Amino acid sequence: MVEIKIDTKIYDKETPTWCPGCGDYGVLLALKRAAAILNLDPNKTVLVTGIGCSSKINSYFYSYGIHTIHGRAASVAQGIKLANPDLEVIVAGGDGDAFAIGTEHLVHIARRNPDITYIVMDNQIYGLTKGQVSPTSEEGFVSITTPYGSFEKPVNGPLLALASGATFIARGFAGDPIFLTDLIVEGIKHKGFALIDVFSPCVTWNKVNTYDWYKQHTYKLENHDPTDIKKAFEILQDEEKFGLGIIYKTEKPTLEEKLPRKTSFKPFDKLEVDKSIEELYEEFL
Amino acid sequence: MKINDFTVRIGGQAGDGSLATGELLSRYLRRAGYYVATDKDFPSRIRGGHTSYAIRGSEKKIYSIHDKIDALLAFDDDSLKLHLNEIETGGALIYDSSRAKITIDRKDVRIIGLPFTIKAKNELGNEIIKNTMSLGILTKIFGLDIELMKETISDTYKKRGEKILKDNLRAYEIGLELSKDENRLENYSIQKLKRDENKLLMMGNEAIALGAMAAGCKFIAAYPITPASDVLEFMSKYLPKTGGVAIQAESEISAINMAIGAAYAGIRSMVATSGPGFDLKTEAIGLASMIEQPVVILDAMRAGPSTGMPTKTEQSDINHAVYGGHGDKPKVVIVPGNVEEAFYMTFEAFNIAEIFQGPVIILTDELISWNKQVVNKFDINSLKINRGKLLLYLESNEREFKRYEFSEDGISKRTIPGVKNGLHLETGDEHDEYGHITENPEIRNKMMEKRNKKMEYIKNMLFKSEIIGDGENVIVSIGSTMGPILEAMEMLKKDGIETKFVRIRTLLPFLEDPIEIIDNAKRVFVVENNITGQLENLLKIYVNRKDFIPIRKYDGRSFRPGFIYNKIKEVF
Numbered sequence: 001m002v003e004i005k006i007d008t009k010i011y012d013k014e015t016p017t018w019c020p021g022c023g024d025y026g027v028l029l030a031l032k033r034a035a036a037i038l039n040l041d042p043n044k045t046v047l048v049t050g051i052g053c054s055s056k057i058n059s060y061f062y063s064y065g066i067h068t069i070h071g072r073a074a075s076v077a078q079g080i081k082l083a084n085p086d087l088e089v090i091v092a093g094g095d096g097d098a099f100a101i102g103t104e105h106l107v108h109i110a111r112r113n114p115d116i117t118y119i120v121m122d123n124q125i126y127g128l129t130k131g132q133v134s135p136t137s138e139e140g141f142v143s144i145t146t147p148y149g150s151f152e153k154p155v156n157g158p159l160l161a162l163a164s165g166a167t168f169i170a171r172g173f174a175g176d177p178i179f180l181t182d183l184i185v186e187g188i189k190h191k192g193f194a195l196i197d198v199f200s201p202c203v204t205w206n207k208v209n210t211y212d213w214y215k216q217h218t219y220k221l222e223n224h225d226p227t228d229i230k231k232a233f234e235i236l237q238d239e240e241k242f243g244l245g246i247i248y249k250t251e252k253p254t255l256e257e258k259l260p261r262k263t264s265f266k267p268f269d270k271l272e273v274d275k276s277i278e279e280l281y282e283e284f285l
Numbered sequence: 286m287k288i289n290d291f292t293v294r295i296g297g298q299a300g301d302g303s304l305a306t307g308e309l310l311s312r313y314l315r316r317a318g319y320y321v322a323t324d325k326d327f328p329s330r331i332r333g334g335h336t337s338y339a340i341r342g343s344e345k346k347i348y349s350i351h352d353k354i355d356a357l358l359a360f361d362d363d364s365l366k367l368h369l370n371e372i373e374t375g376g377a378l379i380y381d382s383s384r385a386k387i388t389i390d391r392k393d394v395r396i397i398g399l400p401f402t403i404k405a406k407n408e409l410g411n412e413i414i415k416n417t418m419s420l421g422i423l424t425k426i427f428g429l430d431i432e433l434m435k436e437t438i439s440d441t442y443k444k445r446g447e448k449i450l451k452d453n454l455r456a457y458e459i460g461l462e463l464s465k466d467e468n469r470l471e472n473y474s475i476q477k478l479k480r481d482e483n484k485l486l487m488m489g490n491e492a493i494a495l496g497a498m499a500a501g502c503k504f505i506a507a508y509p510i511t512p513a514s515d516v517l518e519f520m521s522k523y524l525p526k527t528g529g530v531a532i533q534a535e536s537e538i539s540a541i542n543m544a545i546g547a548a549y550a551g552i553r554s555m556v557a558t559s560g561p562g563f564d565l566k567t568e569a570i571g572l573a574s575m576i577e578q579p580v581v582i583l584d585a586m587r588a589g590p591s592t593g594m595p596t597k598t599e600q601s602d603i604n605h606a607v608y609g610g611h612g613d614k615p616k617v618v619i620v621p622g623n624v625e626e627a628f629y630m631t632f633e634a635f636n637i638a639e640i641f642q643g644p645v646i647i648l649t650d651e652l653i654s655w656n657k658q659v660v661n662k663f664d665i666n667s668l669k670i671n672r673g674k675l676l677l678y679l680e681s682n683e684r685e686f687k688r689y690e691f692s693e694d695g696i697s698k699r700t701i702p703g704v705k706n707g708l709h710l711e712t713g714d715e716h717d718e719y720g721h722i723t724e725n726p727e728i729r730n731k732m733m734e735k736r737n738k739k740m741e742y743i744k745n746m747l748f749k750s751e752i753i754g755d756g757e758n759v760i761v762s763i764g765s766t767m768g769p770i771l772e773a774m775e776m777l778k779k780d781g782i783e784t785k786f787v788r789i790r791t792l793l794p795f796l797e798d799p800i801e802i803i804d805n806a807k808r809v810f811v812v813e814n815n816i817t818g819q820l821e822n823l824l825k826i827y828v829n830r831k832d833f834i835p836i837r838k839y840d841g842r843s844f845r846p847g848f849i850y851n852k853i854k855e856v857f
Contacts, residue, residue, distance in 0.1 A: 048546075066710070068572060072538065076546035076549070079543035079550070261528055265503045265527065265528030267552055271670050271672065285316070
């Protein structure tokens, strides 16, 4: 357990416009604390987000940031990481971004294993568009677009990521930013793709999945060996009680390491007309 | 007498290998000092279905095949049904006599039946090699150079192993033996010309890949799609050798977003796609416009809508390229007309993208993507990289960098993550000079105006129309139609009709240079491969005249010179 008193001031940016009590404050705090613990250089860190309340987090965190389009943050992040592997690339966004419109990218970023950390702020509802059902809403959940209750099974994002080959999966709770800090620290330190799924209550639109609800439905993993993939599957398959902590962790070569190139061209290298194309002319004779 | 200009069409079932024969013939022609134009016509499937490949060689610089062919090499009955009437009087029909008996009603062409399949099977145990065998008869009737053809076959197959090389050379010999009684066609004089090793044979997709690589593009993400896949295939092979990354993304959408990410991180990046994929990229292109990131998008147009005809050509993405997507946003749309130009335009596309900081769309069509042409070795020493207002070092005491600072030309200084003192947010939301999200109406207005201003500013770096010929009758077109138009102009000239060709090369922002010519012309013909007149409708926004004479084609096939000639003649 890390100390509570950590100076996070250098990572302060704009004042958040989230509703008072929003779980995302807890995630922002944990992210700043993790950044401070790891001494992340804001000039070499990029926080990539999609669209939604949670995706505004890079307006509030002092680093390079790119606020993209709905569901595509993971793709933009991979482009950044491939272009400049020296950057610390962190993706953040909501359950809509990660598990609905952007699901395809979650599967593929997991199997590619770039050294990117993806923090999902899951509130089980669409907040910014004012209270529609989300991909992680429970069956029966009543919302403005499911007035008779949701008739769909929720997406199990971390389980999907594990099945897709993610090398690090953790689950946290915005109501416990100290615990969450450790997960983010470990996720960023992890060499490879790290998914950190965070329950982050929406106090305005979701009156079911409240702080209390999460307290009742979660537990901290104890004596769990995160290298045990069978156990990780078991934990994630439990959709009644949600285990919090590092659920799975393994070491695999990263996407950047596996690229078939001997040298890598860096954005700071001098860009010149590439005359080496002349060596390819023999293909055209 | 036709001198040093002839066209051969090779037809067969997909999987027969007609394309391989066409490749050998085009490579031979380049070595023999000829210019080459080709036209592929094949179905969207791997086995079966009629395929044909037309190859024209000429001592003149050409960009297109002709209406007529001089020899038809028919490996299947469909070839006869579809192409028999294309054969020029005095030309030849060569068919595979081992397949079926045929009755052919053309007394004005030489008909030659040879048992290619049987010979290939019996002598080499490999039916497909009949293709190389068939080069024997072409050699005989056009008087091609045997040693040069052997060299071409050797160079083409030497990498494929000794047996393949030996069998192909043997197949060619057998082809020559089979045709030993055939003389040259009387109406043709085809000589070996001066070989010029400064000339290369390539298709548009390869020229685009080379142009991108010359420009220092180090990142391509793409999803396989006809007819653009060659660009990713080519760059996957060569880009890693230059320290770059080529990645086959999980979707068209992912590809463009990756490319935007790479551009944001400071690497020149691109995507290559065709209509359906271009549709999917629309939202992200808007992001690139909004956050002002340079990304190059190739849209190799094919016949739409929807899946349409994947292997057929069309110029029907003009509307989408120019108007596609919500919101008013700066982007550039340029259109090369031939393979050589595709190289240089692609190179410049990367400069333009970085100078004006936004997406540049290169519109080609299937004919340029796949058409092989002979090009001059590229004048690499004339090329220059211009990265615009990109700053990799900043001195400042400010906590945040004004990434979107208002400026005279609308273009702000740009920096990339990793640069000290450059820290800022880029967002697809409306933002202020620092990139902070805002809905303030005054800032909104100023930001919209700033972005819009860039479009005016870059006009003078874009490609003006090329004007060819003179006369009061004007022909307007974009892209690959230049080939058949130039030939049609020559045919018209013989009839005493002079025409002026305005080849538009930038669609967005629309450049003013052709407006006066179009307004002052006696007649204006607009040649385009679509049904609704997308180019004509775009012109109507900028010019005064409304009385265009449309020449349109939307059957998925490229224009032929005679088609354009006839349409223009109808008016006189």
